[in-house]
Amino acid sequence: MKWNLLFMTMALAASSPAFSSEPPKEGITLSGLSLTVEGDSLRVRFRAHIGRQATEGQNYKLTLRPVLSGGGHELALRNIEVYGRRVELLEARSGRAEVAGLPTHDLRQPAAGSQRAHEGETADYSVSVPLERWMETAGLRIERERSGCCRTERLGTVEAAPALPSLPEPSAAGVKSRATELAAAAGAASTGDSLARSFGFVEPLSALEARMNTASAAKGLFDPDMELNMGYGTAPSQQAEIDRYIVEGEKGALTVHFRQGKHLLERHFRGNNATLVNLVSSIRMLQESKTSRVVRVVIVGSASPEGTLAFNDRLAWNRAVALKDFLLRNTAFPADSMTLFNGSEDWRGLRKLVAASDLYEREEILRIIDNVPVKKGRELELMKLSGGRPYLYMLEHMFPELRNAAFIKVYYENLPDPAAEALSRGAALVSQGLYKEALEVLSSASAGAARDLLEGSARLFSGDEAGAAPLLERAAACGEPEARKLLDQLHAASAPREVGTVELPGRR
Template sequence: MMMIRRLYIAPLFLLFFAGNLQAQKTGVQITGSSIELQDDSVHIGFILSAAGLRTDYRMDITPILYTDTNNLYLPAARIAGKSHLRLQARKQALQGKRSENQDNRLAIQTTVAGEPLRYTASVAYEPWMQHASLRVDVQMKGCCRSELLPSGLVAKDIALVVPQATRPEPNIPEPVTVSLSAAELLVQTETFVCPIAEFDSDKATGMFHRDREALRVYFHQNKTVIENGYRDNAVTLERFDKALRILQGDSVARIGKILLVGCASIEGSLQHNQNLAGKRAEVLKDFAVARGVDPQRIEIVNLGEGWDELRDLIAESDSMPYRKEALRIIDTVPIMKGRELQLMKLGGGNPYRWMMKHLFPLQRNAGYIKVYYEKR
């Protein structure tokens, strides 16, 4: 006879706001939460909806069952604006990629902003879950930025009580519950984490700057020291650190490779920029090694001066003066035959000064960070 042990949580209405959005507060609403313990499985359910989410953004929600000593990441959920979904579909069609929910990645429970999502998950019961708590981590992503919203408490000190049986239950076979590894859950929300099978093809492309799924850490001109307050470095490093911790704690998967590509803008001597790009990638390697990553699993590519990226940035610009002339110089003049000098002389130096202000800062980065996991 199957014993049903239940804890019903009074309907919750939780709203977590992003504090720096001035025009309209944005947050996640959770209602109708409940937890049921049936035999050896814990069943979790609640209703998700988004408030004030822009149509070109999405929210990635990760529920976490936790105590002081244990964490269990549940399957992620996603609420996306219609424009964001259309843009992703268009990009995938142009790049010939499969859906982001395919390619060895399990489907995310998803809904369109404005429609509720009935979230459900089942996990195998373990003794530490008695008096555990449940929270959700929320990350908002869109065309212009990625922002971690405050975590929200769904239930605290959950007591999975065994009530007296009132009537016998029919002998129905239990459904098979798929147990996901931490790595498989992580790739649902972090696109810079990939299966090891993708490593060789990613490295072979060479055009690392076109990969929008990779992480980037930016540096000031002629610097190799990471500053958390510069651009989005703080959020980027937090995501990188979190991925490393999750993979190192996974009993099924582990870090197979980390690919770091260093890059520099073109101003200055070629040899100096080559050294600068290499040191920027080494700084990210030190960051990973300090967190327990085996140095032999880290591969560095020194891209040196980012001429391919600069050409793409110029081609995409609608406001750069002498744009066509600059593209002609890049396409026809070899680097060692004075390419940069001709750009500096073009139009009395105005195009070069414009690039120094608008384009070169985008190239001063450890230009590519991707983490690849493999089975233990």
Template structure:
């Protein structure tokens, strides 16, 4: 009976202890008593993730028989990947002696991965210094450094249940690259021009214009219509018509200079008589004689021409004696080479070019919204920007307006820069790159191209673009290049 009563008392006492939440088999929750100070997680020059920290044990009350193994763990931001680092071990007084005897007797290390092992002296101030590294991986950026604790030396230790965070590591790097919007300048006077060619046929050794000869009637109609279109447009005011005469190389250089003069003057006088509404004072005449630059352009259009490299070499190395160059072309073998030049490539070089210069009136916003659909080239870049702004930055209409402006003014730095910036901000990076790859090699545009390449993940091309922009004197590109190099190194494994 006595034993039965004793057993009942034990069961009741145990139930009371459990209900009160009092640990029965000894404390195994130690991480809450450990304090991490001076934690530092950096990427080293040899691309290691290095963890340094001081672990304060001042508040740790360690059971004599317990051994606490703490494993720092790098956990990715999404929790899908992890990397354990070497552990550190804290022993209670008795457990430490047991381990030391065992290790000495068996000539072994019971905690071979531990970088630090200490015996806890309860009730005293005590710290340990931790320093360990693992290879850096890109997934560690934005991750978390956690501590996992494993307790041994007790009957029912919940190994691995203790888990706590020490905080985030490797904050994501998001460089702010300099990619400015350029404010368009107002055009006080909107000057525009159109250059066209009039290839009229002349009878041999003649400069008289005969509208009935060959296709001259159609050619003259084209000239007449192009000038009339400008003259009849109330938005435009003609300020000058500039005629320049050119000749092909057959014949002597001196003769062809005179011939181009006579034909340019004849063309001008014909147009004065034909378009009497145009002030004759607006016409200006010039002549250039033989056009070897134009001839080269025509030859390049005929890649199947025999000995084309020799032909181009003669043209490219032609000095002041143009008649000698013409003789070299005539001397090419077989003779069919020169015949093709004469019959197929000399003709387009014989021409009069005329440039119509005019001023364009300014448009208000309502007019601009209509004009941009048909003739954005008659608007100023500033007017185009105002129309775009009226639709709201980043809207499809905003981007469409700026793209029309860039197409109308492909060599205007401001127009192309702002169109590319709008595309980049709209995540239409491939379109921005195509636009900028065909743009003038100006510092601002090279810099913007570098920004577009960065967004596309093409870091080598971005680096080259920033370098070229810096060479052009665009200093902000140098800062962008520094940011890019820092980012690439930060991400490198």
């Protein structure tokens, strides 16, 4: 009887897989464990090598539950369920009448969405979840659970991949500084404004309009009904207007020189070449510009006072016409947008030269110029002064400076450029950290590396890393260093984390 009882006890112990206090090995190894950012997703991969007795009993099921965690966040991934042999047989018989009425949990049906695995096999595990910022440094733990027909036992948790320290957020400081530069550059001077800073003879149209609108007792110099042929005598009222116009705008005006008594334009006479090159180049640049356009060219011809007034009057006009013809041959600027005036005899210029000289008779010369009308013998009075010595000096040293097209100005106006304005406004918004507002504006900005940097940065700091990356890649490829810095920071967060082999400990 004692032997029979002992035999029954041994048989029961062998057939009943009781939960031992000893920790037998489960026989599961995870290899190739990695956490990788792929675009806007995080992928978790590993291979589970399952031993032949991983469930530690044929009537049991072992559940492995991977969980991402970090920064106070958690996300459970798809389970792996490993079945003992007898559980699988019971499941296979589930359609038979004698077991059809058993509860589902007794049949060990797999939980919804779980990955099924078998003892003695290798299971490839791969799960991709929508990426959230906290996942870039998250760790992975494996929660384990062993269940049978009567009870469920929670096993220990394995930290398969430890959480990393939080990565620093991409810095916006460099981008904001660059955005400030781009805002200034996008809103920078137009072609006309740039030329006006370099050349005094280029002026905005507003400067011309101001002179046109200046009140005067005489008929306006730019009156559309004014007489056009001014080569045969200039009305005193018009001459006064011309003199006033020159005085108001002579600063920076170009001067092209002619030989005495001639109106033939010689390119290589007295530095004319550089003057003409600058004039033609500026007009061409304005004509080709997308930000400005040339509106009008004003030419005032003049002559030195020696000789008769009638001859000098025609000579001054013909010099203006010569310069107009030169511009028509060398630019595509229309003739009807050139305005010519006859400066006649340039007494105003002569007075200016005398006043700046150290001539002994300077005050007497100025008195004659100011008080003796031209038609009442002004030149004759100068010729008589001091035996003609001052006149001969002026004839040799001053009159050559007055034989010219004495006043040449190019007037322009700026053109609206909505795309450039949008880029400037968008850059200003990025520099202020107003990223959502910047994205709305930048949609109509000029395409290019600047826009890619600004839009990519705005998307990044608005939380759209997936949308930011291709824009920053393009900007970096075009030489924007701030785009490369941001990409490096993003790549540091998305670099694959290879963990290697993880041994799951036994049941405790």
